[in-house]
Amino acid sequence: MKKRSDIFYYFFLTTFQIFLFFYFIFIVFNSLTNKFVSSYINLDIYLVVLIILGVITLWLRKKKE
């Protein structure tokens, strides 16, 4: 049985990875389409969420070790 902190770590790691993956896709598509994506998604807020997810993931990893 894994510890609760491990579950949180993998949960946040997965979320961070997928958010990062789509962030790159959106950034590339946004620059190709004359900022069309940014009219639907606020990429600045997306980046802030991504950074927060990254920090939490790193903190959980440290805690796990």
Add this chain to the structure above:
Amino acid sequence: MERFIKIYKIFLISIGIAIFCCIISSYFSFNGNLTVSNNFCSKSSIISEITPTGRALDIEKNTKTGECYQRMTGEPAYINAVLPRSYNQAVVTLNYKNPSQNIVELGVLQSVTGAAELKPFENKFLDNCTWEKISSDKIILYQKVRNYNSVEEFINNPSLDKNIATYNYSLNYNYHMQGYQMFNEATEYNQSIRGRHELFTYLENENLDFTFYWQDMNSATADNYIIKIYKGETEIHSAWSATELNSINEKNIVLTGLSGGVYRIVLDVSDDIVTTKMKSQQHYLVFKNKLYLYDASSLMPEIVSNNDELIIKTDYENGLQSIKISEDTIKLNKISTYFTWRPQKNTIGSVYSIQPEKKNFIMQGSGFFALNKDNFFDPDYNIDRMKNSMDIEQYDYLIAANYTGPLLQTGWKNNSATFDLSKVSGDRKNLFFVISSPGLSEAKEDIIIKNVTIKLAREPLTLKNVFNKIFLIFK
């Protein structure tokens, strides 16, 4: 736990792919539709703020309600939409407040430097009119006193001795001048006019006989002189003449066998062309909407006009002057600046005298000008196009077409205008929508716009359409 993470991964990726597909679908408009909006709270990459600075203020935010809006203080103002693809139709919806202006119109620029096709957006004269109302096939008729039982009856036989105001509708009628007598001698119109002008003349049992004299101010390239003659909306004659540089050019037009009535002559020339003189058998001659006097000679015209609102501008130092209009004096003391004149009391059918000190200025309005009071006649009888500053109580009939008033929702008005974008030049990916309301800069209150939504439509991107396009490329 690994299974849970796997399911969670698939769930998140599916959401990401779904969002990405929605954006791709909007971008390529697979279904032929795209809806974009700007609520002014966050910056839109597709719909701009209202421009230019000076006619629109900075975006404001109501901290209580969280609503963002922009004030329009002058006109025309523009909203730019940069689209990923070209579309055939646009429905523009505005959420706005308009406390002061009677008429607001919305348009789309046909080209960046061209004219706008304006559509009715708000007309308070019609919205607040309590007169007898009848409508038929998108045409609405208001009668102060009921004399007609149907719109068709009015259109077929309008009371031309009464005062009629039209909006977004052209009333067809044949102008007849009571007691008209033709002149045996030719009349010379010796004032130089610059650029495009629309002239109206009247004749009965005689030839239409005009001779135009002109020269090109540009000594490098010669522009053509194009004359078009219309009876009603039908073009009956057009003439084209090449311009010889550094000399006075001449073109005579004689049209025989014409029926009596009003004829419209369009001098379709660039601003480089100055028509130095006109000679005609027709004694009645008026200029519609615009008169650009351009001359260095000292012979001053005795201009008369039935415009109840004049916009005057000069682009030259030697055009700065005081112009006496009726009882008032307008001082043109700044070049390239518009000066507005309105009569202290306006009565329908009034004709005002205009006495300039010099020339080199342009006058614009929504009526007619004549170079001499003897040449003046009003081809529109007392039929006026509705405008912001009119006194509606002076009219007997109001007729309008294709007008739907705005809806009032929680203190904000909401209305839409539909535009056919096929007339817009270029690739139609960079559209400029125009908000027009003459007289707004002098109004006490501004127009406040809270939201702009544009619904765009084109043919759907089906496999059949794609193959057809590929086929056309290779063909």
